[in-house]
Amino acid sequence: MPPPRTRGTALRQQLAELRGPDVPAKALDARALAALAANPGCARRAILDGAGVDKTALASALGAPAAFGQSQFALTRGNAFEAKVKADGGAELLRLVHEKLDRSAEPPADARVPDLTATGPRGRTARTELELREATARPGEWTLLDHPMLALDVAGSPAFLEPDAVVVHPDGGWTVVEIKSFPLLDGSADPAKVGAAARQAAVYVLALEEFAARLGAEPDGAPAPYVRHRVLLVCPRDFSNLPAASAMDIRKQRAVTARQLARLTRIEDIAAALPEGICFSPERPAEELTAAVESVPAAYAPECLSACELAFHCRARSRQEGAVTTLGRPVRAELGGLTTVEEVLAAARGEAGDPGDPAVAALRRAAALRSEALEAACR
Numbered sequence: 001m002p003p004p005r006t007r008g009t010a011l012r013q014q015l016a017e018l019r020g021p022d023v024p025a026k027a028l029d030a031r032a033l034a035a036l037a038a039n040p041g042c043a044r045r046a047i048l049d050g051a052g053v054d055k056t057a058l059a060s061a062l063g064a065p066a067a068f069g070q071s072q073f074a075l076t077r078g079n080a081f082e083a084k085v086k087a088d089g090g091a092e093l094l095r096l097v098h099e100k101l102d103r104s105a106e107p108p109a110d111a112r113v114p115d116l117t118a119t120g121p122r123g124r125t126a127r128t129e130l131e132l133r134e135a136t137a138r139p140g141e142w143t144l145l146d147h148p149m150l151a152l153d154v155a156g157s158p159a160f161l162e163p164d165a166v167v168v169h170p171d172g173g174w175t176v177v178e179i180k181s182f183p184l185l186d187g188s189a190d191p192a193k194v195g196a197a198a199r200q201a202a203v204y205v206l207a208l209e210e211f212a213a214r215l216g217a218e219p220d221g222a223p224a225p226y227v228r229h230r231v232l233l234v235c236p237r238d239f240s241n242l243p244a245a246s247a248m249d250i251r252k253q254r255a256v257t258a259r260q261l262a263r264l265t266r267i268e269d270i271a272a273a274l275p276e277g278i279c280f281s282p283e284r285p286a287e288e289l290t291a292a293v294e295s296v297p298a299a300y301a302p303e304c305l306s307a308c309e310l311a312f313h314c315r316a317r318s319r320q321e322g323a324v325t326t327l328g329r330p331v332r333a334e335l336g337g338l339t340t341v342e343e344v345l346a347a348a349r350g351e352a353g354d355p356g357d358p359a360v361a362a363l364r365r366a367a368a369l370r371s372e373a374l375e376a377a378c379r
């Protein structure tokens, strides 16, 4: 077996070939990771994300464009709100962190806001890590890291993530801050949007913890910095442009995401099972692209519709195959070994299936009850 360094280079080369010649890699962000972790069994998504394929462009090239994402208007409004929250050296943002998460500390005054500029994601990550290390070594001070860059190992490849902000408290603790443009109405917001923000924040917390663990393992004997599991969500108050904040406990999302990311099939294994010469470049003809995408097993579920750019393509294929996955994960789980609608109907009619199988028995019982009900209705 070749040494790990050679294997890593060969894998990077293979992933670049999958993306297509001269196609730049699309970086994984926390939103994509949260969605990836929500469907860890999907090898298709894992390899496309691992290879940095632009799934939005791929879906369009397949003739099944994605139907979600933020409008230009929403992006502009979100950026303007974030700039307002971070104005004056982040004074308002730090005040909110102090008020919602760390009232016992000295109020933030003259907080440090280090320059995190560097070239490329690796350079920016190194710069962020340097500043985190330095800020943690200055007890009693507040530090605001504006758009830091964090690295997280995902299925054997580094993903570079950019939270809106990370605050280092006077006690050396680290807090993730998420700034969103959906409103907080009377102190509460759309639960689906808050849930998505919490899952995203959990990914950032995991990345911070990965670095904190590395710091803790250094031979100087200093304990690993502490990453807070309560993060700050900042949104516009009611329908104004004034910031309001709420502390979110993301322990549950963190635990779920960590478990799901650990279960992700290693990209190396998926790549090794692919046929020779396949390429996902959106420049390729639709027919060729369809064959390439279909060569990687997928795990479609209706949840994909709000989380993955390829959802319309995968749903269409799933329906064509009569796969029971289109009916949702709970139904799929109830049906055991029956994977197609045809098999399910045959089992219910008593034409196929093992009568000792609880799923088959339940289907036959349901079919009998249905017939009885129909007969009674016709009498």
Ligand code: SF4
Binding pocket: 039, 042, 044, 045, 298, 299, 300, 301, 304, 308, 309, 310, 311, 312, 314
């Ligand atoms: S839409 Fe397709 S590729 Fe995306 S996660 Fe679902 S099954 Fe996987």
